[in-house]
Amino acid sequence: ERPIVAASDKSSRIATVQALQERIIDHYLRRLKSEVLDGLPEKKFHQIQRPLSSLQMSKYMAEIRLAQNAGRGAMLACLQKLLLLSSCPWSEKEAYGVTGTDEELSHCPKLDATVKILDGIREKGEKALIFVERLAVQGMLQSLIFQRYGIRANLINGKITSGRQTIVDRFNEQAGFQVLILSPKVGGTGLNITSANHVIHYMRPWNPAIENQATDRVHRIGQEKEVHVYLPIATWPDDSGDSVEEVLNTLINSKMALA
Numbered sequence: 001e002r003p004i005v006a007a008s009d010k011s012s013r014i015a016t017v018q019a020l021q022e023r024i025i026d027h028y029l030r031r032l033k034s035e036v037l038d039g040l041p042e043k044k045f046h047q048i049q050r051p052l053s054s055l056q057m058s059k060y061m062a063e064i065r066l067a068q069n070a071g072r073g074a075m076l077a078c079l080q081k082l083l084l085l086s087s088c089p090w091s092e093k094e095a096y097g098v099t100g101t102d103e104e105l106s107h108c109p110k111l112d113a114t115v116k117i118l119d120g121i122r123e124k125g126e127k128a129l130i131f132v133e134r135l136a137v138q139g140m141l142q143s144l145i146f147q148r149y150g151i152r153a154n155l156i157n158g159k160i161t162s163g164r165q166t167i168v169d170r171f172n173e174q175a176g177f178q179v180l181i182l183s184p185k186v187g188g189t190g191l192n193i194t195s196a197n198h199v200i201h202y203m204r205p206w207n208p209a210i211e212n213q214a215t216d217r218v219h220r221i222g223q224e225k226e227v228h229v230y231l232p233i234a235t236w237p238d239d240s241g242d243s244v245e246e247v248l249n250t251l252i253n254s255k256m257a258l259a
Helices: 010-027 054-070 074-087 102-107 109-124 135-149 164-173 208-215 244-258
Strands: 043-051 127-131 154-156 178-182 198-201 227-235
Touching: 043 109, 054 074, 074 109, 074 244, 102 109, 109 127, 109 135, 109 198, 109 227, 127 208, 135 178, 154 164, 164 178, 198 208, 208 244, 227 244
Parallel strands: 043 227, 127 178, 127 198, 154 178, 198 227
Antiparallel strands: none
16 A cells, blocks of 8 residues: 555556556456446536635634643544534534524534535435434434424434334335434444435445445445435635544545555
C-alpha cells in the first residue's frame, strides 16, 4: 500500500499497481456489478456542503480546547464529539425533542439541507434510507420526520435484534413516501430494500466499504429506478481551515481511490 500511496506521479503509481497485480493474479478475483448485471440503474452521488452554524462553532472550538488541555489521548474522543456536533449540536435529551422548527434548522445547516432533500423525495412520492450510527441522532431524525411529515420512520440498529425483516417487508410494501433509518453496519447484513431509491448518509463511517455496502441495500438486483446517494457535509465557515467532516470526506475518497 505505501509505495502506491507515496508514488510521486501517476505513471509510477500505475507501474507499482501493475506489478502487484501480476504477483496476485492467480489468487485474486474481482467482479463489479456493472460488469455482470445488465440493466442495473445508474447510481448518482450528490455532495451537499453547508457551513457550521455559530452555535456549532462555539461548541466545536470548546471541545478542541478541552482536548488540547487534556493531552494526546483525548484527541480521538474529541474527533467523535466533533463529528456528532456537526450533525447534532444538541444534547442527547434535547435531540429526541427536535421537531424541525426554523430556529432548530438554523442551528444545524446540515440538518436543514437533509430536510430539503426529504422534501424533494416526498414530492416525488418515493422512498429514502437514512444511514447514521449514533442512536441519539437516529432518534432526532425520527422525531423530526414524524413532526414534519406525519409518518413514523422505523429504526434498524444494533438494539433491534429481531423482526428486522418484518420492518423491511412492511417498508417495501407501503406505497408512497416513506423513510427508514438504519445503522450503516446493520445495513450491510443482506437486507434487500429495493423499494427505496434514495440514500442519505447523514453520519458517515470511517470505512468506505461499510458505506458502500449500506448503499447497496438499494442498488442491487430488483432495483428499477435510478439511485441517488446524498452526502451532506458540514464545512468550515470560511477558507481558514477544514471541518472534521471535510477531512473525513477526503480520507474516504483517498481510501476509495486506493481500492
